[in-house]
Each structure stands twice: as C-alpha cells, then as structure tokens.
Amino acid sequence: xxxxxxxxxxxxxxxxxxxxxxxxxxxxxxxxxxxxxxxxxxxxxxxxxxxxxxxxxxxxxxxxxxxxxxxxxxxxxxxxxxxxxxxxxxxxxxxxxxxxxxxxxxxxxxxxxxxxxxxxxxxxxxxxxxxxxxxxxxxxxxxxx
Numbered sequence: 001x002x003x004x005x006x007x008x009x010x011x012x013x014x015x016x017x018x019x020x021x022x023x024x025x026x027x028x029x030x031x032x033x034x035x036x037x038x039x040x041x042x043x044x045x046x047x048x049x050x051x052x053x054x055x056x057x058x059x060x061x062x063x064x065x066x067x068x069x070x071x072x073x074x075x076x077x078x079x080x081x082x083x084x085x086x087x088x089x090x091x092x093x094x095x096x097x098x099x100x101x102x103x104x105x106x107x108x109x110x111x112x113x114x115x116x117x118x119x120x121x122x123x124x125x126x127x128x129x130x131x132x133x134x135x136x137x138x139x140x141x142x143x144x145x
Contacts, residue, residue, distance in 0.1 A: 038065035040085050042076040044092035047115070051090060080105050090114065 043051045048070045055066040077096040080086055091097050100106040121133040129136045
C-alpha cells in the first residue's frame with residue numbers, strides 16, 4: 001500500500017465511522033493482508049495515542065498490521081536519513097518532512113498536513129483563567145505553567 005494512502009485512510013477512520021458488508025472476498029483480502037509484513041510508521045510522540053487507536057481500526061478493517069516507532073520529530077527524521085525503513089512519517093511539524101522531501105528521503109508530492117494543533121490555556125479552577133487568558137498569565141501570582 002502506498003504510504004500517503006495509508007495515512008489518509010488512517011485519518012479518515014479517525015474522523016468518520018463507516019459500516020461495510022464483509023463477504024468472502026473481503027475475508028480473503030484480510031487474510032492476505034495479515035500475511036504481509038507490517039507497515040512501519042514513524043510517529044511523533046505527541047501523536048502516539050491517537051495513532052494507536054487509528055492503527056487498531058485500520059488493522060481490524062483491512063487485516064494489514066502496522067508497527068509504530070515513536071520519538072521526537074527530529075529523532076525520527078534522523079533515523080529516516082540513516083536508512084530506517086519507514087513507509088509513513090507522522091511528524092509534529094512541517095519543517096522535517098519538507099527537508100526530507102527536498103533531500104530525496106521522501107517521495108516528492110506526497111507530503112501533506114494531517115492535523116493542526118491548538119494551544120489551550122486550561123485550569124481545573126475556572127475562576128483562575130476567566131474570560132481573558134492573557135490577563136491570567138500576566139497575574140502577579142503566576143510563576144510557571
């Protein structure tokens with residue numbers, strides 16, 4: 001399976017629940033997939049938990065197994081540069097994948113943003129933050145986050 005297709009399929013599983021009829025042909029395809037070696041995936045540590053759920057759903061639906069290696073985006077990029085056999089690279093930024101593509105360590109034209117994070121200021125005590133997070137951060141009693 002082409003790596004970007006795998007990632008798109010995994011992400012689609014995470015955002016939509018689908019149902020399908022499973023016949024003899026699908027069972028045969030799953031059995032064949034189960035005999036293939038696992039797809040090796042490099043996963044940024046901050047995406048390890050969501051990836052584990054997506055990978056389990058992917059394997060349940062297709063029979064194709066995955067093996068994840070987690071670490072920092074830069075560590076995983078260094079492993080790729082040194083020959084690590086990853087079919088998919090789920091990075092926490094766009095810089096490392098862009099550099100890998102530029103330097104010939106990734107298939108050109110297959111790179112895409114799969115998620116966009118959002119920084120949130122949160123407290124178990126709703127009075128601590130209030131409607132303006134900037135004011136809460138500037139308060140005299142705040143020493144660290």
